[in-house]
Amino acid sequence: MDLTTNYLGLRLRNPFIVGASPLIYNLDRVRQLEAAGAAAIVMHSLFEEQITQQDGRTADGLSGYQPQAAAFELNPESYLKQLIKIKKSVEIPVIASINGSHEGTWVEYARKMEDAGADAIELNLYFLPRSDDESAAVIEQRAFQIVRMIRQYIKIPISLKLSPFFTSLINFSHRMEEAGASGIVLFNRFFQPDIDIYKLENVPSLRLSSSQNLIIRLRWLTMLHGRLRLSLSCTGGVITYEDAVKAIMAGADTVQMVSAVMRHGPDYLSKTIEDFSSFMETNGHNSLSKMRGCMSFSHSAEPEQVARSQYMRIIQGWQA
Ligand SMILES: Cc1cc2nc3c(=O)[nH]c(=O)nc-3n(C[C@H](O)[C@H](O)[C@H](O)COP(=O)(O)O)c2cc1C
Numbered sequence: 001m002d003l004t005t006n007y008l009g010l011r012l013r014n015p016f017i018v019g020a021s022p023l024i025y026n027l028d029r030v031r032q033l034e035a036a037g038a039a040a041i042v043m044h045s046l047f048e049e050q051i052t053q054q055d056g057r058t059a060d061g062l063s064g065y066q067p068q069a070a071a072f073e074l075n076p077e078s079y080l081k082q083l084i085k086i087k088k089s090v091e092i093p094v095i096a097s098i099n100g101s102h103e104g105t106w107v108e109y110a111r112k113m114e115d116a117g118a119d120a121i122e123l124n125l126y127f128l129p130r131s132d133d134e135s136a137a138v139i140e141q142r143a144f145q146i147v148r149m150i151r152q153y154i155k156i157p158i159s160l161k162l163s164p165f166f167t168s169l170i171n172f173s174h175r176m177e178e179a180g181a182s183g184i185v186l187f188n189r190f191f192q193p194d195i196d197i198y199k200l201e202n203v204p205s206l207r208l209s210s211s212q213n214l215i216i217r218l219r220w221l222t223m224l225h226g227r228l229r230l231s232l233s234c235t236g237g238v239i240t241y242e243d244a245v246k247a248i249m250a251g252a253d254t255v256q257m258v259s260a261v262m263r264h265g266p267d268y269l270s271k272t273i274e275d276f277s278s279f280m281e282t283n284g285h286n287s288l289s290k291m292r293g294c295m296s297f298s299h300s301a302e303p304e305q306v307a308r309s310q311y312m313r314i315i316q317g318w319q320a
Pocket of ligand 1: 019020021022043044045046097099124161187188189206208209210213235236237238256257258259260
C-alpha cells in the first residue's frame with residue numbers, strides 16, 4: 001500500500017508523525033522512532049520566554065511567574081545543538097517547534113532553527129487570554145502578526161498548532177494562509193491544573209490522551225478539509241489505527257502521535273502503521289488521497305443543515 005503523502009510541501013513516506021514531546025531528548029529513541037516508521041518528528045517546543053530570558057529581556061506581561069532557564073531541559077543553544085544532532089541521526093524531516101504568543105524579536109530564533117537544519121517550524125500559539133480589555137480580534141491580529149514576522153525570517157514552511165477556542169476557525173485559518181502559514185495542527189492539548197480541595201492548591205496535572213480527545217479534532221477537520229490550501233495535521237487522541245483512519249477520513253493530511261508512543265514505545269507505532277495499511281487494503285481503500293476527507297463536510301450537499309440536524313437528533317434523541 002502506497003502511504004506517501006504531502007505535508008507542508010514535504011514528501012512523507014506515510015502520514016504518521018511523532019508530535020512535539022520529550023521523546024526527542026534521546027537520540028537512540030529518535031532513531032528507533034524512524035525505524036518504527038515515523039514519517040517525520042516534531043521537536044519539543046522552545047518557549048518565547050526561554051529566548052527572551054536568554055537575551056536578558058522579559059516578554060511583556062510575563063514577568064514574575066516564569067520558570068527560570070534551568071527549569072527547562074533544553075535552553076535555546078542546546079535546543080539548536082540537539083536539532084543538529086537529530087538531523088545527523090535520521091533521514092526523515094525534523095520539525096522544530098516554537099511556543100510563543102507575543103510579538104517580539106524572539107521570532108528571529110526561527111532563522112537559527114532553519115540554519116540548524118529544521119525542515120519546518122511548528123508554531124504553537126498557546127496562550128490564555130486573561131485581559132478584560134483584549135478582544136478576540138486583537139488576539140487574532142497579534143497571531144497574524146507573529147506569523148507574518150516569522151515568515152519574513154525563514155523560507156521553510158510554518159505550521160500553526162492552534163487551540164480549539166477560536167470563534168471562527170475557518171475564517172481565521174484562511175487569514176493565516178494569507179499571512180504565510182503552510183499548515184494547521186489541530187489542536188493543542190491543554191494540561192490544565194486540577195484543584196486540591198483540601199490543600200486549596202492548584203495541582204498541575206499531565207494526563208496522557210485517550211481516543212475521546214479525538215472527537216473535537218474530527219469535527220473541525222471535517223469542516224476545514226477542502227476549503228484551504230493549508231495542510232492539516234491532527235494531534236490529540238490518535239491512539240489506535242482506527243483513530244488515524246478517522247482523522248484521515250475527516251480530512252487530515254497527517255496524524256501526530258505522542259501519548260500512545262510515550263505509553264507503549266516505538267514498536268507500537270510500527271504496529272499502528274501496519275494495521276492502518278491493512279485496514280485500507282481490507283476495506284477497499286486503495287489510495288490514501290481518495291480516503292482523505294471522504295467523511296468531510298466538503299462531501300456533504302448541505303453542510304450547514306447536516307450539522308444542525310445532527311445536533312438536533314443527538315439532543316432530542318436521548319431517552320431518559
Ligand atoms: C509530556 C508531553 C510534552 C509535550 N510537549 C509539547 C511541546 O513541547 N510542544 C507542543 O507543542 N506540544 C507538546 N505536547 C503536546 C503533544 O505534542 C500533543 O499535541 C498532545 O500530547 C496530544 O497528542 P496525543 O494525544 O498523541 O498525546 C506534549 C505532550 C506531552 C504528553
